[in-house]
Amino acid sequence: MSSPNRPSRCWKNETYKTALYGSKVFHSGDELGSEIAVSCDMCHPRAANTHPETYPKFQPQLGRVAMLRDMINWCIEHPVRGKVLAADDPKMRALEAYIIAQRKGIPLDYGKR
Ligand code: HEC
Numbered sequence: 865m866s867s868p869n870r871p872s873r874c875w876k877n878e879t880y881k882t883a884l885y886g887s888k889v890f891h892s893g894d895e896l897g898s899e900i901a902v903s904c905d906m907c908h909p910r911a912a913n914t915h916p917e918t919y920p921k922f923q924p925q926l927g928r929v930a931m932l933r934d935m936i937n938w939c940i941e942h943p944v945r946g947k948v949l950a951a952d953d954p955k956m957r958a959l960e961a962y963i964i965a966q967r968k969g970i971p972l973d974y975g976k977r
Pocket residue numbers: 890896902903904905906907908913914915916918925932935936939940943944959
């Protein structure tokens with residue numbers, strides 16, 4: 865007989881694997897397609913100053929209300945000079961998972977500047 869916890873443990877494991885893959889992408893200029901060998905952790909060690917809990921919020925450099933993925937792409941395009949990711953790209957999903965995982969426990973505060 866399977867334990868009642870089994871499915872939830874399995875789901876947790878899948879979630880963890882996604883965040884782990886995000887960590888790999890976050891730390892790799894190659895995974896990000898950077899032309900200048902720059903990765904996210906160079907400016908955001910352990911996802912510092914990424915503030916996922918403040919999204920969505922207005923971002924002046926985008927001129928609109930941004931979702932977290934918009935700022936991830938902004939950084940991929942500008943400082944990293946890599947390949948912008950589609951919202952549903954597994955790398956984008958994994959980056960979001962990693963960044964949010966690093967801020968576990970911080971209260972949501974959408975719109976905060
Ligand atoms: C060369 C330094 C540099 C690199 C490399 C870099 N960033 Fe950034 N990032 C910044 C700066 C500077 C800002 C602040 C922009 C602003 O809010 O005006 C920022 C802002 C952000 C934000 C929004 C933070 C907030 O407070 O709302 C996110 C999310 C983010 N970066 C993710 C990433 C990711 C993911 C990568 C790798 C793909 C990356 N950054 C690479 C410098 C960098």
